[in-house]
Amino acid sequence: MTTRRTSDLQLIENCLREAQYSELPGYRQNKVRDSYELPGGRRLLISTDRQSAFDHVLGVVPHKGQVLTQTARYWFDETADICPNHVISYPDPNVVMVKDLAMLPVEIVVRSYLTGSTNTSLWPSYDRGERVLYGHEFPDGMRKNQQMVSPIITPTTKPMDGGHDEPLTEAEILDSQLVTTAQWEELREKSLKLFARGQQLAAEKGLILVDTKYEFGVDEYGAIVVADEIHTPDSSRYWLADTYQDRFAVGDEPDSLDKEFLRLWVMERCDPYRDPIPEIPLETLMEFSNKYIALFERVTGLTFEEPDPSIPVRTRIHDALAKALPEYF
Template sequence: MRILSEAHFEELPAYYRGKVRENYDLPDGRRIIISTDRLSAFDRILTCIPYKGQVLTQTARYWFEATKDICPNHVLDYPDPNVVIGKRLDILPVEIVVRGYLAGTTGTSILTLYKAGERTMYGMTLPDGMRDNQVLPEPIITPTSKEFDGGHDEPLTPGEIVSKGLLTKEQWETLSRYALALFARGQEMAAKRGLILVDTKYEFGTDEHGTIILADEIHTPDSSRYWIAESYPDSFEKGLRPASFDKDFVRAWVAERCNPYTDEIPEIPVELVEETSRVYIKAYEAITGATFVPDDSAATPRDRIRNNLAAYF
């Protein structure tokens, strides 16, 4: 298996290692972002999934190019299938999640809050009597605080975002307009591929001029929930979750065998890793309509990236 487990190159400046991405800040204001194949869950790295980094980078590339008329994004160049050169931004302290359905499993998801009896959340009110996975009257934004120090994200209302000084009123209005337009484009394009874009998260930052710019990734299998459209009507009537790109084989396998937050992670079977890789590739092909072509042009993915980034050393 060809795996990119790390991409630390001493020849590149200002190194920062994230859970999945390796980052380097160049003196001229550009940032090199390398997507590895690491799989993060339970606040730790579980394993590596072959071609995951290439899938995520190329899926985001597809969407960045398809939405650049809606709002500016951070992309400057793609010197390698796992690498994007982007503008270095100051990330805004609010995470923007757009939802089109009453769905989700996290503590901040509208379905979790709804099942707990809450009807007023994120500055809006939902009616009684809604069912799991029901389409919302219109897509909504459910913003949360973005805790950079490892704390827990907390739900916010638009009024709180402005009153707490997290964003100005103008910034919030711009982010809202961008996010809803991006989501509408995503749903429209996904529908043509037989998919439902259920919800997604966006990350925005500002450049040296204060311009709001879309950063990180967009509409990838890691940042978004997709359902297979033809499965939705029957699944909804039966109260079941619609078919999706279920990449959580590894997460579920680990959780069944230990406390993943405190215990040593057991050795994960190769077959499970390979199946997860196939799901990522299937998701890329379903979302973009393109055939996934792995770049095996060098002895290892790391060697290929080193060659392609030589100009930046």
Template sequence: MQPAAVNVLADATLPEFPNHYRGKVRDTYELPDGRLILIASDRLSAFDRILAVIPHKGQVLTQTARYWFEKTADICPNHVLEYPDPNVVVGRRLKILPVEIVVRDYLAGTTGTSVLTLYKQGQRNMYGHHLPDGLRDNQRLPKPIITPTSKAFDAGHDEPLTAQEIVTQGLLTAAQWDAVSAYALALFARGQTLAAQQGLILVDTKYEFGLDADGQIVLADEIHTPDSSRYWIADTYPAKFAAGERPNSFDKDFVRSWVAARCDPYVDPIPEIPAELIEGASKVYIEAFETITGQTFHPPAASDGPILERIRRNLAPYRP
């Protein structure tokens, strides 16, 4: 979807490493000692499918998550062990809990499980919460709510759940649900506070948790990245909301909204995404990283060659 000369990471297959699992965005390898190598590609996933490949996206995700893992380590233990490459994290192997935790503070979203989509369909009771009539698109909710979904390990669709269903179905114990709920709300509160200092609104986000070898609940995957979270530019919110428009954002609605306006993305073929939209999305990801973290983004050096070859060199010490 980009010219061949553009240095992107569409695939992170490394045959010399064992136990490869190719996710929507990340390629994962499980080492014999139990450590995991997680490589963030430049694939853009939405609507349970891959939409495009966005230059620099994988590096942005890894480095943004690194910023947040370090800023929240006092709240919740996480899986990170080290960062051998800008696109790579080496982490602890966890037993991933079968529930994805989504925290929302606004009536927003475009996917089939978003509160805005369900609300527009006439639903007022969702995820175990009751929302009042008369809410408008992108309005702030009375308080942050957790909207959990089943974790679709087989690449199927995530399904909405309530806290009661999670416990009665045996997906989590009551104690585990209480723990992950408390962790999620505390992480989200920290995220909103730090985002506000950067002129951003952290609108909603997802968290994944797992159990380590001792049964301890550990934060996994990523945290508060442009893929897992929706950010709005704070100073655009009042006027945009008053006009009934979506505030300026850093999240992947940039491409997702373009696709959703042209097809049913859960059913129809995805139309070819214009090169200028992909270039614009790349700039959005970089701007997001710099605004969220206050750090300068350093793109791959031309002297490093293709991204996958750089990753292969940096992972040589981990090769079994």
């Protein structure tokens, strides 16, 4: 892993908390990404260092935005033969210029293990005694983090107003025509193929791609395009393959390189859906950052290039945007 040149406190202070640039039109802030709607059917996505979980922004994590953008870049490149993606260019390590799609109102979550900690995850519902989840029947006697016979799709709503995701079944999607029958069949097929490619390449790097979330849109020609991010540690679970079996056998949580680390830290201290979430210590945020960097390096085979600490991330992005979009600066 890359050797740090700056102190942890300096890294936190240099985090990208927001990416609002007054020169650009159509600004919108989401939980992690800030975006701009540009002419010509384009959208600019800037991954900040904000960290969200349980529908809250919990703080900032050094290098997180860069890790997300560059990890997604690897996976977009590696899966372009399966499904077209929205990428046009990468003006900066935190920034991607994309096609502005008509986003579909369904998120496709593919899962191959009975796990999770959030309200839309499988394990909490199974642990409460539910045996039909997202339209799939589960047998009695399964354990947390157990592999399922084959991957399944567990779709959720994608609220356009930033609300909560809600579980869906295939029947509900088709009955309500959230997407057309033809679109659903294509989404299901492409999602399973994308996930299979992800699991294959992750396994070659000693990782288990446990589950993931895909978002799709439709371009001006009616083609389905994968968007947002793909197989990042924010949208996916990754476990270390060489320790999974031993830890599962004794009931320990798997060694992970993903967002679940922070979710579990929070849940050990409060009920995140009812209680105030405590402030996360600096050392915990740095451990989390190291996990994301380790995931990037392991997946891509590249060494993470830590940005120049003498240049604020926000300033670097501003300069990159001025070069990419001189008509606005």
